[in-house]
Amino acid sequence: MTGRIPVPTGPFSVRQARAAGLSSDRLRGGDLVSPFRGVRAAAEPDSARAATLAYAPRLAGTHAFTGPSAAVLWGLPIPARSAGPGFVTIAVAKSRTRSVVRGVITRELKPELFDVVELDGTRVTTPALTWCTLARECSLRELVRIGDAMISTNDAYVGRRPGFVPVPVADLLAAVRRWKGCVGVGKLRxxxxxxxxxxxxxxxxxxxMVLDDAGFPDFEVNADLWDDDGTFLARPDLLLRELRLIVEYEGDGHRTDQQQFRKDITRIARLESENYTVVRVTADDLYRAPDALRTRMWKAFDLATLRSGLESA
Structure with a gap:
């Protein structure tokens, strides 16, 4: 009878399985792996998210996922080096019992910082606290990327957890103040x-960030743009309104989606007919040839300045 008890479809703890009637022989079956001590699953995790979910069945009630592990559950853009199955990161309030498990990093937090919520039945640090804990391993630019994702009011933010509630900047500021004296607080500020x-x-x-580092003025981000008659024109990625200069990032979807491709052509032609200078940027421009991109941007900036009749600063 025990052998006919179905095995759970996702990762599960050995303790729960035995309580449900699964035998030790069944738990040692060749169709199961042990991603962590005391856990069984159908396959080894192949991503940070999968590794985090694999550890969830044995997460102690006084612990919570944090750092990259919490970030992937929130759907935030962690660096590629942290996106693999590697290590799971958990938080524990100081004075509580630490877990010593292969493949798990435990971060001790001051009890007053231990701000935790439940997400799909799993304890995770809040987005604001998660951001602070990421300062240990993320660069300034990576923290900005993740922070932008947290505060974005754009419901279509790529990859973010559906229903994610944007974090007010004031909450991040408060979290950074509480993080005083902890690792990475300077970067967070x-x-x-x-x-x-x-x-x-x-x-x-x-x-x-590339344009900011190059010394360009502060661009408006995804701001609505209207013509002189009050007709909606576009919502460009980046805009210098006075110079009528627009920068658009063209992801692969702009190339592979035929409808989007045609819409882009029509939209950009309309913007150019309204005397906007439009610079289109691809992943190759941004990540493989940033110097050439900066040069092209300064040329476009100078041209837009001349067109607007303003003097370049």
């Missing part, structure tokens, strides 16, 4: 000043 709401994807954040 710089990053929070660089965040912009309305960003729709990680590359948009990266593009904005």
């Amino acid at each position: 710089l990053a929070v000043e660089l965040l912009r709401p309305g960003v729709a994807s990680p590359p948009e954040s990266d593009l904005r």
